[in-house]
Amino acid sequence: MFNIRVLILLLVLLLGILFVYLHHEWRPTSFIPQTNTHRDRLSAEVTVNQIFHLVAPDHLKYKQPSIVHGRTDVVTLAPWLAPVIWEGTFNPVLLDSIYQSKNITVAATVFAVGKYIRFLKKFLETAERFFFVGFRVNIYVFTDRPKEVPRVQMSAGRKVVVHSVPSSDRWQEISARRMELIQNLIEEVQNSTDYIFCLDVDSEFHGRWGSESLGGLVAVIHPGYYRDDRGRFPYERRPASRAYVADGEGDFYYCGGAFGGLLQEVHLLAKTCHLNFKADAEEGIEAAWQEESHLNRYMWINKPSKILSPEYLWQDFKPRNPEIHIIRFSGVVKNYADIRPNV
Template sequence: MTTRTRQRLALLSLSLTAQFSKKGSSCGAKALDVYRSDVVSVTPWLAPVVWEGTFNPVLLDSIYEPQNISVAVTVFAVGKYIMFLKNFLETAEQHFFIGFNVHVYVFTDRTKDVPQVKMAAGRQLTVRSVPSSKRWQEISARRMELIQLLIEEELHHTDYIFCLDVDSKFHGRWGSESLGGLVAVIHPDDRSRFPYERRPESRAYLAPGEGDFYYCGGGVWRPRTGSTPARCLAGGEWSHLKRKPEIHIIRFSGVVKNYADIRPNV
């Protein structure tokens, strides 16, 4: 990874999105300065929590569009997960960074089954072949390794990189309000149900009663340390769960599915 690009990586299941930035997040701070009294709008470490109604989309876009930024998306469609790719790509064309340069990278073991989706000017798709696996845990665990390799080979000059799940779809605007050095979607579930790492030997350990924010699953079977996001996206706006009163819009959600039908070892 070159010194010209300040990039950090984190995983987005339904409840996490990661991006890498070399331009930083301060340029959009004023455009996010819109107040809502009914929600938490800032974290204890002073990172903004982005809700609908806490940012000015027109002002934000006017800040970022002249910079001609590049946005990359990585998505894994391995095995039967290829069935979700068409819906993901089509809804992304409707809602994800409209008017910006976007490059989608699809990792799949079924390259011949990648659907043809018409993409707007300035947007493109690249397919990268990966081996099949009989364990979905292995597929998930290798994502960061493969994305890191992609960064080193092709994306070291890309401004922002999002790692998204293919079994998801877009419902509303996802744009420049989500840009920052490291951005995470807050898990929309009740705090009492967060599967924090409770094993003391793990570097990600949190004692019972600790933990205010949770961003992704899988910590029990794949321990990892966390990074503090520079910007948080309100979890309910990125969830298919029942909408709560404070949620004004659903932006992105997981597709309802039977895991036994699509995961190889379930």
């Protein structure tokens, strides 16, 4: 009897040790993804720190925040608890002080192909005045006319980098090619850049666009549809397309002309949209709004962690609605028949 009891106790002890060992070995560390090397793990830790660990300078003075007073005319939180950024919902001094201490670098991509080169000067000049002022910024210009890229004086820590790309007889092809080029760029700059925003060149900055826009995957609400029922959104409605969004589905309609976030998040978006566009093309399908359709499909499934209000891409021809307290970035009025190779 004694020997049997000892054996049972030893068996229980061994099982307990085995459980502790396995639990320790297979438990994921916080939010850090499983990686292959010590260097990769350190990189992941830095990424997590950039997103979640927000440290304000000691003794920084700013207005006391309130949880009972604020914007009541607009929705400031999506159903999946992603913040929707409007004027009056954030403190720019506080946010800048937090993110400047992280020494981040922000990239922006802009495509100035064909006659769209005419919009580049104003884009660069206004970006210098309003886009992430006080941060390190690299603006990557993709163009088939590199000799026509205007020289714009940039502040210290900010620069313009030109990438040559072929021209095209169809503006749809130019639009569709963007995701592949963005994917390739991210792979080139991944060791020197933290966040990236992909922006339309035929737009100008009119107000601050800064650290309040930083997030994992960042979408911008389209100014043309944000008051509409989703049944009116111009999603790709053909089930044969990989950009398909069925009737009764979808959250918001997002802009293809402004999106961004952490490099790894935007890389996954760009890669997925590119592969889906390519697979569609092999079957003779082109989504209704090219990469914008694929982007909306992607963000219907992969919810953005931060949403920027239509302040972040308005349209110059539209009158300002009462809830739009400031226009930060806006598409200029233009004649598409004049600037697009085919309409």
